[in-house]
Amino acid sequence: DGGITQSPKYLFRKEGQNVTLSCEQNLNHDAMYWYRQDPGQGLRLIYYSQIVNDFQKGDIAEGYSVSREKKESFPLTVTSAQKNPTAFYLCASSIVVQHTDTQYFGPGTRLTVL
Amino acid sequence: AQSVTQLDSHVSVSEGTPVLLRCNYSSSYSPSLFWYVQHPNKGLQLLLKYTSAATLVKGINGFEAEFKKSETSFHLTKPSAHMSDAAEYFCVVSTYSGGGADGLTFGKGTHLIIQP
Numbered sequence: 001d002g003g004i005t006q007s008p009k010y011l012f013r014k015e016g017q018n019v020t021l022s023c024e025q026n027l028n029h030d031a032m033y034w035y036r037q038d039p040g041q042g043l044r045l046i047y048y049s050q051i052v053n054d055f056q057k058g059d060i061a062e063g064y065s066v067s068r069e070k071k072e073s074f075p076l077t078v079t080s081a082q083k084n085p086t087a088f089y090l091c092a093s094s095i096v097v098q099h100t101d102t103q104y105f106g107p108g109t110r111l112t113v114l
Numbered sequence: 115a116q117s118v119t120q121l122d123s124h125v126s127v128s129e130g131t132p133v134l135l136r137c138n139y140s141s142s143y144s145p146s147l148f149w150y151v152q153h154p155n156k157g158l159q160l161l162l163k164y165t166s167a168a169t170l171v172k173g174i175n176g177f178e179a180e181f182k183k184s185e186t187s188f189h190l191t192k193p194s195a196h197m198s199d200a201a202e203y204f205c206v207v208s209t210y211s212g213g214g215a216d217g218l219t220f221g222k223g224t225h226l227i228i229q230p
Contacts, residue, residue, distance in 0.1 A: 004157075006157075040123070040222065040223070041222055041223075042118075042204060042219075042220030042221050042222045042223055043158075043204070043218070043220045044220075045218070088155075090157055090158065092158075100146045100163075100165040100166075100208075102148070102160055102163060103218060104160075105150075105157035105158040105159070106157050107156055107157045108155070108156065108157050110155070
């Protein structure tokens with residue numbers, strides 16, 4: 001059963017803590033993405049990766065970090081430098097980074113700062 | 115640069131009546147255009163996409179969209195709404211600028227309400 005999994009589904013963070021969101025795909029896709037969704041807003045790109053050991057900043061990368069050590073995994077760390085991290089985070093993947101390519105989305109992680 | 119505008123933040127229709135969700139885009143290059151649907155607290159699911167082939171695109175669940183270059187529009191339609199269509203719909207534009215991937219630019223979404 002191919003797809004994208006994200007964990008956890010809900011995550012609570014205290015002020016000043018770093019937290020890591022997991023994203024795994026078994027679609028054999030080269031490209032992976034992280035988006036942030038706020039109420040009443042579309043999705044905004046945080047980071048993307050075209051291939052293992054490579055990643056690029058998106059529109060709102062400040063306060064976030066990523067790694068891509070394995071093709072199937074693209075974890076996102078929300079650092080204490082991110083001033084307003086409460087949001088819904090979505091991971092996606094595509095065969096390659098190409099504008100005609102469909103991105104497939106995971107079910108999302110809802111992060112709340114206490 | 116690229117942008118997308120969804121003209122209605124909320125659309126309410128009665129079950130069995132037609133659905134029209136409006137989307138206009140701006141792009142310096144030939145775009146790819148997508149419609150995604152999101153049910154509450156879920157990820158996004160692709161409904162359909164346009165990638166410079168036929169201008170009338172048919173998608174899943176009876177949805178279709180027409181690419182109109184002269185109007186820079188990509189409106190989503192369905193002849194007869196079903197209660198299960200109630201969700202958030204996102205129009206998305208994607209352009210490869212040649213200098214690196216732009217990723218997807220999302221509209222702010224249209225909340226579709228289906229009245230029984």
